[in-house]
Amino acid sequence: MYPARKAMASLSNSLQLKHGLTSWCPGSSSLTRRLPSSSIRFRSFVVAASSFSNDNREFVIVGGGNAAGYAARTFVEHGMADGKLCIVSKEAYAPYERPALTKGYLFPLDKKPARLPGFHTCVGSGGERQTPEWYKEKGIEMIYEDPVTAIDTEKQTLTTNSGKLLKYGSLIIATGCTASRFPDKIGGNLPGVHYIRDVADANSLISSLAQKVVIVGGGYIGMEVAAAAVAWKLDTSIIFPENQLLQRLFTPSLAQRYEELYKEYGVKFLKGASIKNLEAGPDGRVAAVKLGDGSTVEADMVVIGIGAKPAVSPFEVVGLNNTVGGIQVDGLFRTSVPGIFAVGDVAAFPLKMYDRVARVEHVDHARRSAQHCVKSLLSAQTHTYDYLPYFYSRVFEYEGSPRKVWWQFFGDNVGETVEIGNFDPKIATFWIDSGKLKGVLLESGNAEEFKLLPELARNQPSIDKAKLEKASLVEEALEIAKASLQVVQKA
Numbered sequence: 059m060y061p062a063r064k065a066m067a068s069l070s071n072s073l074q075l076k077h078g079l080t081s082w083c084p085g086s087s088s089l090t091r092r093l094p095s096s097s098i099r100f101r102s103f104v105v106a107a108s109s110f111s112n113d114n115r116e117f118v119i120v121g122g123g124n125a126a127g128y129a130a131r132t133f134v135e136h137g138m139a140d141g142k143l144c145i146v147s148k149e150a151y152a153p154y155e156r157p158a159l160t161k162g163y164l165f166p167l168d169k170k171p172a173r174l175p176g177f178h179t180c181v182g183s184g185g186e187r188q189t190p191e192w193y194k195e196k197g198i199e200m201i202y203e204d205p206v207t208a209i210d211t212e213k214q215t216l217t218t219n220s221g222k223l224l225k226y227g228s229l230i231i232a233t234g235c236t237a238s239r240f241p242d243k244i245g246g247n248l249p250g251v252h253y254i255r256d257v258a259d260a261n262s263l264i265s266s267l268a269q270k271v272v273i274v275g276g277g278y279i280g281m282e283v284a285a286a287a288v289a290w291k292l293d294t295s296i297i298f299p300e301n302q303l304l305q306r307l308f309t310p311s312l313a314q315r316y317e318e319l320y321k322e323y324g325v326k327f328l329k330g331a332s333i334k335n336l337e338a339g340p341d342g343r344v345a346a347v348k349l350g351d352g353s354t355v356e357a358d359m360v361v362i363g364i365g366a367k368p369a370v371s372p373f374e375v376v377g378l379n380n381t382v383g384g385i386q387v388d389g390l391f392r393t394s395v396p397g398i399f400a401v402g403d404v405a406a407f408p409l410k411m412y413d414r415v416a417r418v419e420h421v422d423h424a425r426r427s428a429q430h431c432v433k434s435l436l437s438a439q440t441h442t443y444d445y446l447p448y449f450y451s452r453v454f455e456y457e458g459s460p461r462k463v464w465w466q467f468f469g470d471n472v473g474e475t476v477e478i479g480n481f482d483p484k485i486a487t488f489w490i491d492s493g494k495l496k497g498v499l500l501e502s503g504n505a506e507e508f509k510l511l512p513e514l515a516r517n518q519p520s521i522d523k524a525k526l527e528k529a530s531l532v533e534e535a536l537e538i539a540k541a542s543l544q545v546v547q548k549a
Contacts, residue, residue, distance in 0.1 A: 110215070111222035114144040114199040117435075118216065118224060120206050121232035121369075122147025124156055124424040125402035127179025127188055129230060130198055132432035140197030144226075146218065148205035149256055152190045155182035157421050159260045160279055161452060164286035169456040174257065183425060208372050211395050228435060231373050231385060231393075231400040232428065235366035235419060240274075245336030250344035250359045254279060255366070268358030269293055272347050274333065276303045278451060279363025281316070285453035285463070288323040295326040295355060297333065297347060307449065307471055312499070315481040319463070323454075328355065336360060366419060368404045379406035384417040389442025391431035399435065401427040410444045411516070412470060422448045446516050466508050469497030469515030476526050478535040486532045488539065494518045495539060500532070507536055510543075519543045 112118070117133065119126045126145055130153070133139040147153075155177045162172030175189045186192070193200050201218070208217040209229075216224040237253040240246025252263045271287045273280045276298030287294040302313035317327060332350030336357075339345030346354040368384040377394040379386040385400040387393055387407050393400055402424040409416040423445060433439045450466040461483065473491025483502035488495060495518055498511050519542035529535035 109223070110225040111218075112144045112146075112199055112201065112224045114142055114197075115225040116142040116227045117144070117230070118226035118228075119143070119145045119230045119232055120216065120373075121145075121234055121402070121404075122149045122151070122153050122202075123232065123234045123402065124153065124179060124182075124421050125232035125234070125428040127153030128183075128425045129232065129401065129428035129432050130193070130196075131180050131185065131188065132429050133198075133436070134196050136432070136436045138436055143197075144199040144201065144224070145193070146201045146204065146206055146216070146224065148203065148219075149258075150203050151178075151257055152188060152193060152200065153179045154257070155179055155421065156256075157182070159254055159257065160282040160286070161455070163257075163260050164264065164283065164289075165456045166289050169289060169458065180425075182421065206372065209375065211375060211398065214397070227397070229398045230428075230431060230435075231376070231398065231404060232402050232424075233369040233373070234403045234424075236369050237362070238365045238367055240336065240362055240364075244334070245338065245344060246362070248336055248338050248344040248360075249342060250357075251336060252359065252361045254283070254361070254363070263359075263361065266359055267292065270356055270358040271295070271361065272297060272355055272357040272359070273361045273363060274298070274347070275363035275365070276300055276305070276329070277363060277365065278304070279361075281320075282451065282453055283361050283363060284320060284325050285323075286456075288320075288325065288454070289456045289459070294324065295328060295357075296320075297328040297331050297349075297355065299330060299332055301330050307467060307499075309475050309477065309487060311477055312485070312487055315485060316463075319461070319481075366403070368417065370404060373400075376400070379415060379417070382406050382415060382417040386415075390434040390440070391427060391443070399431050401431045407443060407445075409447075410442055411446065416447075418445070418447065420447075420449060446512055448512070463501070465499060465501040466503070466511060467497065467499040468511045469495075469518075471497045471499075474523070476523060476535075478526070478529050479532040484532040486535055488521075488526060488535070490521060490523050490526075493520050493523075495521045495542065498539070500536075503532075507533075510536060510540060514539050514543055517543055519545065 119129055133143050151174060158172045158177045165171035178187050178189055181187050204218040204220050206216045207219050214226050237255045254260055267290060270293045273283050273296045276296060280296050284294050284296055302310050303316055334348045334350050336344050337346040337348055344357055344360050346356050348354050370385055376398050377386045384404050384406040385393055387400050387405050389408050391399045391401050403419045406415055406417045430443045446468060448468050452464045455462045471489045473489050473496055476488045479485035485501045487499045489497035495514055498514050500511060521542045526535055526538050529538060
């Protein structure tokens with residue numbers, strides 16, 4: 059297996075939806091047992107005022123992404139932020155809605171691209187825009203561009219890259235993920251090779267746009283960057299080792315529909331292709347992608363989108379999950395060390411409704427997990443996190459686009475599938491296992507239809523597969539599913 063494909067294969071440590079969520083069923087009840095109440099109370103400490111670099115020490119959040127922004131809002135809502143909360147981030151910006159980076163941020167300059175401060179958290183869920191000034195007004199201490207490099211759990215201290223020593227009472231780890239990268243030896247860091255994980259990455263990509271764009275990876279990043287490249291009228295190719303787009307979620311027939319749409323926009327696909335290395339031109343910049351069969355694809359720039367890995371360093375000491383990756387937590391996001399929590403992409407948590415442990419890389423989970431964790435920490439909330447897996451994508455939404463694409467998926471993609479619709483623009487896929495509706499994906503639905511999806515996925519109603527297959531329209535299929543749901547609700 060060539061190095062790039064190894065990197066893709068390693069994504070099984072993350073969220074694999076082809077056979078449902080990557081899961082691990084613990085052999086003990088340690089994840090669900092209720093720890094002593096003292097374990098969620100605020101830890102006290104006595105220190106000399108000048109010993110540490112942070113003034114706000116009662117609560118510290120490490121990480122400056124979506125989860126940190128929503129956690130901060132929850133602290134404010136409980137009146138526990140002012141003079142008490144410190145956020146330590148490796149980025150130069152206050153927390154922002156990260157999905158924008160591969161969507162609106164990449165729009166051409168004449169098509170109203172997204173820019174900060176427009177998408178600071180929590181605008182993605184209809185909340186207030188939390189600019190740097192907002193954090194100052196709320197009394198929240200922000201430390202920018204200074205990642206944490208060490209932790210001492212006994213002394214309750216953190217050390218940052220610049221040498222700052224920080225004190226915490228309760229610690230929330232919200233470090234998210236880092237982009238999976240090609241190794242140096244095959245050209246992974248050549249000039250003109252890009253990865254997208256933060257604003258700096260996106261800015262670098264935009265400033266380097268060139269006519270021939272090769273995108274490696276057929277997942278979310280690949281699909282969204284390709285759609286943006288189309289808006290710039292660039293010669294765009296997508297290369298991936300699988301036989302279809304987004305294999306961990308899409309059925310082969312659904313993937314084919316999206317591939318055909320992308321081809322109409324001029325995107326070229328090289329499926330089932332292995333990559334040997336990236337080749338540099340005379341100027342040292344990437345100039346081609348060499349495939350396993352010896353052929354080459356010319357490239358002025360290459361965007362690598364082969365997934366991500368949880369950013370656990372330097373917090374390995376609090377306990378990792380070696381099956382799904384990330385930091386192991388319970389249903390209240392507590393780690394094995396009292397007073398330390400982990401949320402968002404980096405947390406391996408009990409997925410209650412499917413009775414297994416998972417790690418979910420998605421903005422919805424980042425938001426919800428952060429809010430649940432902080433509420434549990436600050437209040438008497440004791441119910442465990444009960445998350446319903448949710449994924450979505452929105453592409454071709456730039457001004458003047460002939461067709462916008464927006465799909466949502468809820469639930470678990472296990473069992474048999476029923477596909478209804480002609481992708482004109484609607485199409486729906488239903489996953490049915492043992493007679494129950496487990497998951498549903500809908501493209502181009504209206505607000506009412508999208509609202510129905512999580513109800514179906516959470517209630518998992520018994521459904522007549524043969525009747526569903528006879529539906530000629532998406533609307534008819536959704537009515538059949540809705541009727542099945544009403545039977546469950548009346549029972």
